[in-house]
Amino acid sequence: MTDLRPMVEVKGARKSFGALQVLKGIDLSVDRGQIVAIIGPSGSGKSTLLRSINHLETLNAGEVWLDGELVNQPLKGRAFERHINAVRQQMGMVFQHFNLFPHLSVLDNITMGPIVLKGTSKRDARGLAEELLGKVGLAEKIDEFPSRLSGGQKQRVAIARALAMQPKVMLFDEATSALDPELVDEVNAVMRQLAAEHMTMLIVTHEMRFAGEVADRVLFMDGGVVVEEGVPQDMFRAPQHERTRTFLRKYLAA
Amino acid sequence: MQGLDFSVVLPYSGILWMGVWWTVVLTVSSAVVSFIFGIVFAVTLLYAPKIVTYPVRSFIWLFMGTPLLLQLFLIYYGLVQIGIDIPALAAGIIGLGLHFAVYNADILRAGIVAVDPGQAEGARSIGFSRLQTLRYVVVPQAVRNTAPPIGSNMIALLKESSLVSVIGIAELVHAAQLGISETFRPFEFYLTAAALYYILNLVLEAGLRRVERKVEVSR
Numbered sequence: 001m002t003d004l005r006p007m008v009e010v011k012g013a014r015k016s017f018g019a020l021q022v023l024k025g026i027d028l029s030v031d032r033g034q035i036v037a038i039i040g041p042s043g044s045g046k047s048t049l050l051r052s053i054n055h056l057e058t059l060n061a062g063e064v065w066l067d068g069e070l071v072n073q074p075l076k077g078r079a080f081e082r083h084i085n086a087v088r089q090q091m092g093m094v095f096q097h098f099n100l101f102p103h104l105s106v107l108d109n110i111t112m113g114p115i116v117l118k119g120t121s122k123r124d125a126r127g128l129a130e131e132l133l134g135k136v137g138l139a140e141k142i143d144e145f146p147s148r149l150s151g152g153q154k155q156r157v158a159i160a161r162a163l164a165m166q167p168k169v170m171l172f173d174e175a176t177s178a179l180d181p182e183l184v185d186e187v188n189a190v191m192r193q194l195a196a197e198h199m200t201m202l203i204v205t206h207e208m209r210f211a212g213e214v215a216d217r218v219l220f221m222d223g224g225v226v227v228e229e230g231v232p233q234d235m236f237r238a239p240q241h242e243r244t245r246t247f248l249r250k251y252l253a254a
Numbered sequence: 255m256q257g258l259d260f261s262v263v264l265p266y267s268g269i270l271w272m273g274v275w276w277t278v279v280l281t282v283s284s285a286v287v288s289f290i291f292g293i294v295f296a297v298t299l300l301y302a303p304k305i306v307t308y309p310v311r312s313f314i315w316l317f318m319g320t321p322l323l324l325q326l327f328l329i330y331y332g333l334v335q336i337g338i339d340i341p342a343l344a345a346g347i348i349g350l351g352l353h354f355a356v357y358n359a360d361i362l363r364a365g366i367v368a369v370d371p372g373q374a375e376g377a378r379s380i381g382f383s384r385l386q387t388l389r390y391v392v393v394p395q396a397v398r399n400t401a402p403p404i405g406s407n408m409i410a411l412l413k414e415s416s417l418v419s420v421i422g423i424a425e426l427v428h429a430a431q432l433g434i435s436e437t438f439r440p441f442e443f444y445l446t447a448a449a450l451y452y453i454l455n456l457v458l459e460a461g462l463r464r465v466e467r468k469v470e471v472s473r
Contacts (some may be wrong), residue, residue, distance in 0.1 A: 244424070
């Protein structure tokens with residue numbers, strides 16, 4: 001059974017912060033099970049694009065679709081709140097700075113969403129947390145508090161927390177940028193595993209090698225537009241645009 | 255000149271213990287009221303529409319800008335005049351509770367604002383509503399981060415609870431005054447009462463330290 005409808009679709013996305021135009025008309029389509037990496041210099045709008053997809057940023061114009069449902073519906077007040085909360089439950093987001101809840105144990109960080117939002121029983125939620133922690137290699141940390149974890153461990157718990165809502169798509173916003181280099185691999189390994197399980201993923205990243213390895217498609221953004229996109233082999237070996245070449249030269253040399 | 259003779263206090267120890275008991279009841283109940291209303295006021299001031307925040311802000315200014323003693327008189331003696339007859343204990347708890355709620359609200363408001371915006375984003379990204387985000391993520395952290403100043407506030411509350419003696423609640427100061435009126439030994443009774451307040455606050459302080467230590471891990 002194949003569903004040809006894209007999982008995530010962005011049409012003509014525009015966003016300004018005051019006079020600064022951050023997104024100048026972005027189109028993007030991600031198929032079911034596809035992994036798209038978004039690269040580009042700081043300030044290119046890639047994080048804003050990702051955050052617009054689950055409406056942490058409000059677009060000035062354009063549409064975002066998730067699995068055939070319009071995300072930024074023209075609803076008002078409570079009606080929109082209800083709608084967006086339901087939509088966000090279907091999208092997992094992983095942040096650069098983890099945003100784990102420091103006042104809750106690892107277990108509660110993961111189970112709070114399912115318990116509060118889906119009415120999952122505490123027992124089932126614990127089972128789910130154990131399974132997900134096993135998957136990210138942190139089964140023994142279930143009763144720890146985030147303050148006792150390393151950055152890499154925190155990020156893996158954050159991924160487990162997002163997965164606990166059984167999302168249709170995972171959004172990674174520079175998930176490894178705040179980590180010490182030696183901790184990056186453990187987080188990448190988890191993302192690779194998700195890729196192997198055909199999770200639909202949008203990954204904003206500065207790690208070209210990882211992007212090249214895991215992504216089906218790479219988007220290069222600069223100045224609020226998609227300059228170039230393609231399969232990683234073409235993008236990294238033979239970029240068509242001068243801006244892409246300049247950017248990649250800097251990164252790949254490093 | 256009379257020497258100090260604490261043996262005069264002994265026959266009144268039962269009354270004094272009752273005073274301690276009522277002081278504890280008052281303090282704990284008022285603390286709960288001040289805490290709950292502190293959170294409600296803080297959240298209202300930060301997030302409610304202006305039509306709601308203006309009256310709440312005026313209310314807060316009123317409670318901050320007038321003496322607790324007068325507030326107690328107004329609640330207990332004043333309201334009766336317009337047909338609202340509140341028992342002394344309830345009046346004491348409402349007066350003390352609201353008075354300290356106003357100070358707690360100020361502290362908590364600063365505490366809520368200080369919570370990293372990423373926390374709310376983390377909660378919203380899972381699908382939590384604004385209210386759920388406040389309830390499960392932001393307010394619990396604000397409370398943890400402001401535990402020390404709120405604790406100091408509660409120590410002040412314990413001491414200020416002595417003011418409700420004026421509306422006839424048999425708390426510690428009231429009990430001491432009873433003893434004094436029969437023995438004419440103010441120094442012994444007031445010193446005893448002072449010592450009891452001090453001990454109560456030592457216990458409270460130790461309790462607050464425990465809370466703070468516990469909270470430290472989860473920050």
